[in-house]
Amino acid sequence: MSNLFSGRSQFWSRRRLLQWGLTAMGISASAWKLSHYPVQARESVRIPPLPETYQPGNGDFEPMLVLRDFDYGTLKQEGDRLVREFQVVADHSTLQLNRAITYVSWNLNHRVPGPTLRATEGDRIRVIFTNHDGHSHSMHFHGIHPAEMDGVKSVRRGKTTVYEFDAEPYGVHPYHCHVAPVTRHINKGLYGLFIVDPPGGRPPADEMVMVMGGYDLDNDGSNELYAFNGIPNYYRDRPISIYQNQLVRLYILNMIEFDPAVTFHIHANMFQVYKTGRSLTANEESDVITMGTAERHILEFTYKYPGKYMFHPHQDYIAEHGCMGYFQVLPSEA
Numbered sequence: 001m002s003n004l005f006s007g008r009s010q011f012w013s014r015r016r017l018l019q020w021g022l023t024a025m026g027i028s029a030s031a032w033k034l035s036h037y038p039v040q041a042r043e044s045v046r047i048p049p050l051p052e053t054y055q056p057g058n059g060d061f062e063p064m065l066v067l068r069d070f071d072y073g074t075l076k077q078e079g080d081r082l083v084r085e086f087q088v089v090a091d092h093s094t095l096q097l098n099r100a101i102t103y104v105s106w107n108l109n110h111r112v113p114g115p116t117l118r119a120t121e122g123d124r125i126r127v128i129f130t131n132h133d134g135h136s137h138s139m140h141f142h143g144i145h146p147a148e149m150d151g152v153k154s155v156r157r158g159k160t161t162v163y164e165f166d167a168e169p170y171g172v173h174p175y176h177c178h179v180a181p182v183t184r185h186i187n188k189g190l191y192g193l194f195i196v197d198p199p200g201g202r203p204p205a206d207e208m209v210m211v212m213g214g215y216d217l218d219n220d221g222s223n224e225l226y227a228f229n230g231i232p233n234y235y236r237d238r239p240i241s242i243y244q245n246q247l248v249r250l251y252i253l254n255m256i257e258f259d260p261a262v263t264f265h266i267h268a269n270m271f272q273v274y275k276t277g278r279s280l281t282a283n284e285e286s287d288v289i290t291m292g293t294a295e296r297h298i299l300e301f302t303y304k305y306p307g308k309y310m311f312h313p314h315q316d317y318i319a320e321h322g323c324m325g326y327f328q329v330l331p332s333e334a
């Protein structure tokens with residue numbers, strides 16, 4: 001953990017860890033801050049503290065923080081219009097994927113996935129995108145917007161471009177670099193989630209984000225490693241604490257290139273599926289859902305019994321090469 005704060009993402013890691021009440025010297029069981037949560041959710045949702053034994057990873061960013069980190073941007077009043085402004089920087093950094101393998105990722109705001117941008121349907125959003133990487137990149141959003149905001153034009157090194165449009169429709173949308181070869185730019189780490197909340201919001205829940213990605217380490221057109229939120233096996237080695245009998249809302253996105261589709265499965269439970277986040281009532285109930293590349297959903301579930309439960313894609317090769325995690329369900333009275 002000595003190099004937790006090393007390198008270019010020192011600012012991000014330190015700031016985030018401090019913000020969440022953690023320190024580099026010893027991760028305590030301080031309560032997670034709820035400052036990023038919508039007002040209606042803050043009052044009734046409890047986020048478990050990190051276990052006393054929690055050890056941060058040795059990389060540039062903490063997937064445990066990425067999990068519940070939502071970027072609502074900065075609100076700006078411009079005349080009679082309110083604009084939600086986001087800052088996104090493309091760059092490269094070396095990820096420690098496991099004890100043996102380091103990998104130069106191309107990423108946004110020094111993390112893989114990039115920031116989870118969040119707005120409410122109808123908000124005017126402005127994304128100020130600056131490219132500090134040596135390669136040209138862009139940000140292409142899914143959702144509805146004018147052609148000139150579609151993000152398929154390259155932004156060269158040192159240049160800034162602005163994407164501005166109304167957030168619509170409500171749902172869960174990916175964004176990703178759209179510079180050719182797109183597969184490579186996505187595989188290197190240039191993707192993330194754009195959550196558009198319905199005007200009335202959703203019921204309170206412990207909300208979290210998981211983005212599934214792959215790493216083609218040797219450029220052979222297939223992935224050797226996979227991950228939830230950037231680092232292989234992170235949540236296998238550091239289970240995600242949740243509370244028994246409390247609703248979990250999982251925003252999940254498959255951005256794995258080369259494999260045509262993957263599933264997502266949770267153990268010992270069922271989830272409600274809100275396809276593409278485009279409805280306020282569930283479309284179906286299951287314990288396994290199939291997603292092609294760029295498909296995403298909201299999954300809601302509540303664990304009835306305390307204990308430790310796996311989640312993973314049911315493609316076992318992918319699960320056994322990094323896409324593996326656990327929920328640690330704590331008794332509700334804990």
Ligand SMILES: [Cu+2]
Pocket residue numbers: 136137138177178179185190
């Ligand atoms: Cu790119």
